[in-house]
Each structure stands twice: as C-alpha cells, then as structure tokens.
Amino acid sequence: MKALYIKEKGDYPVYEDFHTPEDNDLVKIKMLGSALNHRDLWIIKAQYAGLRYPIILGSDGVGIHNDRRMIINPSHNWGSDQSHQGAEYKILGLPDNGTMAEYCCLDNKYLYDAPDHLSDAEAAALPLAGLTAYRAMFVKGRGQKGQKVLITGIGGGVALFLLQFAIAEGLEVYVTSGNQDKIQKAIDLGAKAGYNYTDSDWASNFSREEGGVDLVVDGAAGEGFADLLKIVKPGGIIVNYGGTKGKINNLVPQTVFWKQISIIGSTMGSDKDFRDMLDFVTRNKIKPVIDSIHKISDYKNAFDKMDNGTQFGKIVLINN
Ligand SMILES: NC(=O)c1ccc[n+]([C@@H]2O[C@H](COP(=O)([O-])OP(=O)(O)OC[C@H]3O[C@@H](n4cnc5c(N)ncnc54)[C@H](OP(=O)(O)O)[C@@H]3O)[C@@H](O)[C@H]2O)c1
Known part of the structure; x- marks a missing residue:
C-alpha cells in the first residue's frame, strides 16, 4: 500500500x-x-x-x-x-x-x-481536535449555557471546535487571534468579539470593554498566558490543552490565589468523552x-x- x-x-x-x-x-x-x-x-x-x-x-x-x-x-x-x-x-x-x-x-x-x-x-x-475540544470545554471546563468563554488562537483546529461547541451549548464566545481576518471569520461563525493577541494592550482593552469571563480555554501557553489571568473572573477556570508558545515563566501566583482561579490541564479524552462528543456533534448537526x-x-x-x-x-x- x-x-x-x-x-x-x-x-x-x-x-x-x-x-x-x-x-x-x-x-x-x-x-x-x-x-x-x-x-x-x-x-x-x-x-x-x-x-x-x-x-x-x-x-x-x-x-x-x-x-x-x-x-x-x-x-x-x-x-x-x-x-x-x-x-x-x-x-x-x-x-x-x-x-x-x-x-x-x-x-x-x-x-x-x-x-x-x-x-x-x-x-x-x-476526531482528535473534536475530542480534545469537547473534554476541555465541557468535562474539564464545565462550560454551560449563559457563561462567557474566551478561546485563544481561534485559527487552530481545536480552537474552532471549541467555538462551535460553545455556541451550540449557548455560551457567549470571545476569541483571540494573531490575525484580524481570522477574528472576523470567528465573528461570522457566531463569536461576540475578538482581540488580537499581538496587541500588548489586548487584555486591558478586553477587561474594559467586555468585563471578565467565566472560562478561558487555551492551547498556546507561553508568555501570553499571564494575560489570561487578568481577564478571567474571580473563581473562574482556565483550561489549558496545548503549549504552542512554550513555557510560562511570568505567572504571578498572587493573582492565581487571590482571584481563586482554577488552572486545569486537559488532554484528548476517554472513550466516554468520544461517544459523548459524537452524540453532541450529531444532535447539533455541527460541521x-x-x-x-x-x-x-x-x-x-x-x-x-x-x-x-x-x-x-x-x-x-x-x-x-
Ligand atoms: N492536549 C491535547 O490533547 C492536545 C490535542 C490537540 C492539540 N494539542 C496542542 O494544542 C495546540 C494547538 O493544536 P492544533 O492542532 O489546534 O494546532 P493548529 O491547528 O496548528 O493551531 C495552532 C494555533 O495556535 C494559535 N496561536 C499561535 N500563537 C498564539 C499565541 N501567541 N496566543 C494564542 N494562540 C496562538 C494560532 O492561532 P491564530 O492563527 O488564530 O493566531 C494557530 O492557529 C498545539 O500545541 C497542539 O500540540 C494538544
């Protein structure tokens, strides 16, 4: 063959x-x-x-x-x-x-x-990206209708499933990207707004314009991760499933513990997660x-x- x-x-x-x-x-x-x-x-x-x-x-x-x-x-x-x-x-x-x-x-x-x-x-x-997104959004992130979620790097394969799954479940979705066209495409797919992570002020602009989010789902990590702590609400959750931008050297522990933020890792998913993901995609006719x-x-x-x-x-x- x-x-x-x-x-x-x-x-x-x-x-x-x-x-x-x-x-x-x-x-x-x-x-x-x-x-x-x-x-x-x-x-x-x-x-x-x-x-x-x-x-x-x-x-x-x-x-x-x-x-x-x-x-x-x-x-x-x-x-x-x-x-x-x-x-x-x-x-x-x-x-x-x-x-x-x-x-x-x-x-x-x-x-x-x-x-x-x-x-x-x-x-x-x-399969792979859908499974990863399903577990990160619903199993680890406990994302539910009415919540606000930020998804980082929206051009990515996993990120776009996160967007589609969150919208189907009734969450309000915000995105980041390094590319304005990708942000516009995400808005066309139903995102409320998008911010360019190459703009050093994006997190302060986000906080001023949108307030905080209940959940962040991130696949990039790296130096930019520290910005995510600024925009998650007190008691909120950050799920990380990838390290495209490498190590996080600038995390401020005081922000994590004072805001009582849960930082949770997620990888792929179980057989049950895969079945649940397929049911979700079929029920919501997600393409x-x-x-x-x-x-x-x-x-x-x-x-x-x-x-x-x-x-x-x-x-x-x-x-x-
Ligand atoms: N743990 C797991 O089970 C699991 C499963 C799948 C993937 N992963 C990991 O997750 C990451 C994404 O995988 P993928 O297959 O979706 O990759 P991909 O399709 O190649 O997408 C990578 C995305 O990373 C985004 N990105 C680049 N620099 C960024 C930054 N500074 N801040 C935020 N986002 C940034 C880009 O978004 P824009 O183009 O919008 O800027 C790009 O589209 C990879 O590191 C991969 O190894 C882990």
Missing part, C-alpha cells in the same frame, strides 16, 4: 510504498481520508516524546470497514479513571502507525459509525470548519500551511 511516513529521524515524510498491515487481532480499515493535527508537525520536527521510525503519520481518519463508513477514535488505552489517562495510554499515529495510508489496522472498539450529516472530509477532520482539502500526495503544501499558521480550520488529506 501507499503511506505517508517518516523513514528516519530528521527525514521529511515520503508518500511511498509501505508494507500493508495485517493483524488477526485487529480490524483493517480502508482509509478514505485523514486530517492534520499540530501533533503530526511536532513529530516531523522530531519534537515529540517517544519518537520511533519508520512511522506512518496521522491520528484523524475516516474509512470503510464491512461496507460501513467508520470514524476513528485516536485516543487509545485511556484506562479506568475518567479524570485522567492511565500509564498505557497512547495516541494513534505514534507509537502505532497512523491513518495517512491506504489501510490502517486498529482495535474494533475505536471505530464508530461516521455521522451521516458529515462528508468524508468533515468526518476525517473531527467541522475545513481550511482546505488536499490529495494525500500533496501533503507538503498541507504541512507547510500548518507550519506557517495561515490556516483557519482543519487541513484534510483525501486518499487518491
């Missing part, structure tokens, strides 16, 4: 022949499409824990099994505790070979009927925001787009 894989550490991925997987304990799914996550880019850059080679990229995917269109849950071996994943936890696409291939082998329990209202590309775009659809052989343009940060929504690879 053909697969998109990295041969050795430091190599750029190739789309070439790879042995077709066979495993009697697993089911073999014929892939229709997959989608990029920032994780795939960290793996290409060899900036991810547990690297091994060769490795087929891809956590997201939709494919055909027994004539049914199935969507893949990439969150494997969660364990018994809903509050966090166990020691055996792994994400599809490293250490196990991923979805960017003609075939993918995995445990049947990670296959779910793809929601009928989604196209192949939309179904491919949903993922797709930035672009590429043939899998055109993967370089797709990854360049993510690396440049110019995307708005999910970047999808459709099998040729």
Whole structure:
C-alpha cells in the first residue's frame, strides 16, 4: 500500500510504498481520508516524546470497514479513571502507525459509525481536535449555557471546535487571534468579539470593554498566558490543552490565589468523552470548519500551511 511516513529521524515524510498491515487481532480499515493535527508537525520536527521510525503519520481518519463508513477514535488505552489517562495510554499515529495510508489496522472498539450529516472530509477532520475540544470545554471546563468563554488562537483546529461547541451549548464566545481576518471569520461563525493577541494592550482593552469571563480555554501557553489571568473572573477556570508558545515563566501566583482561579490541564479524552462528543456533534448537526482539502500526495503544501499558521480550520488529506 501507499503511506505517508517518516523513514528516519530528521527525514521529511515520503508518500511511498509501505508494507500493508495485517493483524488477526485487529480490524483493517480502508482509509478514505485523514486530517492534520499540530501533533503530526511536532513529530516531523522530531519534537515529540517517544519518537520511533519508520512511522506512518496521522491520528484523524475516516474509512470503510464491512461496507460501513467508520470514524476513528485516536485516543487509545485511556484506562479506568475518567479524570485522567492511565500509564498505557497512547495516541494513534505514534507509537502505532497512523491513518495517512491506504489501510490502517486498529482495535474494533475505536471505530464508530461516521455521522451521516458529515462528508468524508468533515468526518476525517473531527476526531482528535473534536475530542480534545469537547473534554476541555465541557468535562474539564464545565462550560454551560449563559457563561462567557474566551478561546485563544481561534485559527487552530481545536480552537474552532471549541467555538462551535460553545455556541451550540449557548455560551457567549470571545476569541483571540494573531490575525484580524481570522477574528472576523470567528465573528461570522457566531463569536461576540475578538482581540488580537499581538496587541500588548489586548487584555486591558478586553477587561474594559467586555468585563471578565467565566472560562478561558487555551492551547498556546507561553508568555501570553499571564494575560489570561487578568481577564478571567474571580473563581473562574482556565483550561489549558496545548503549549504552542512554550513555557510560562511570568505567572504571578498572587493573582492565581487571590482571584481563586482554577488552572486545569486537559488532554484528548476517554472513550466516554468520544461517544459523548459524537452524540453532541450529531444532535447539533455541527460541521467541522475545513481550511482546505488536499490529495494525500500533496501533503507538503498541507504541512507547510500548518507550519506557517495561515490556516483557519482543519487541513484534510483525501486518499487518491
Ligand atoms: N492536549 C491535547 O490533547 C492536545 C490535542 C490537540 C492539540 N494539542 C496542542 O494544542 C495546540 C494547538 O493544536 P492544533 O492542532 O489546534 O494546532 P493548529 O491547528 O496548528 O493551531 C495552532 C494555533 O495556535 C494559535 N496561536 C499561535 N500563537 C498564539 C499565541 N501567541 N496566543 C494564542 N494562540 C496562538 C494560532 O492561532 P491564530 O492563527 O488564530 O493566531 C494557530 O492557529 C498545539 O500545541 C497542539 O500540540 C494538544
């Protein structure tokens, strides 16, 4: 079969022949499409824990099994505790070979009927980012109707699901982005307002114009995280699911404890979270925001787009 894989550490991925997987304990799914996550880019850059080679990229995917269109849950071996994943936890696409291939082998329990209202590309775009957003917003963030929420870096794949889920649930949504066009697109999707995080005064402007928020969901961290403490209300929650901008060196503990802020980490989600997310998406007829659809052989343009940060929504690879 053909697969998109990295041969050795430091190599750029190739789309070439790879042995077709066979495993009697697993089911073999014929892939229709997959989608990029920032994780795939960290793996290409060899900036991810547990690297091994060769490795087929891809956590997201939709494919055909027994004539049914199935969507893949990439969150494997969660364990018994809903509050966090166990020691055996792994994400599809490293250490196990991923979805960017003609075939993918995995445990049947990670296959779910793809929601009928989604196209192949939309179904491919949903799993990893949708799951991460669902848990961060509703399980860890306890977001509920009537609350005000700020979502950072709205151009990102997870961030846009956060926006759609929060609006569907009846929260008032505010966003940040480094790009004015992306802010406008988020407002078109239902956000109340947006602020540019490259403006050093954005947090003070936000506080003056909007007051505080009950919940912040952030995937960036870095120096900008300190601004989030300013705009969350006393007793509010900040959920962090990503570290795109690196370490937080300037956190002021006095602000955290005096405002009684809960800072909570969130990663992916359990099997229950995945089922609940699929139900939520189906019930609310949510369609993922797709930035672009590429043939899998055109993967370089797709990854360049993510690396440049110019995307708005999910970047999808459709099998040729
Ligand atoms: N813990 C988990 O389970 C989990 C799951 C998925 C992703 N992640 C992590 O979460 C992060 C986002 O993942 P993704 O796949 O959604 O990535 P993505 O689609 O590549 O989006 C990254 C986004 O980061 C935003 N950003 C860049 N600089 C920022 C800043 N200074 N402040 C706020 N936002 C900033 C950008 O937003 P604008 O373009 O709007 O400026 C960009 O769109 C990555 O670090 C990823 O590794 C973690």
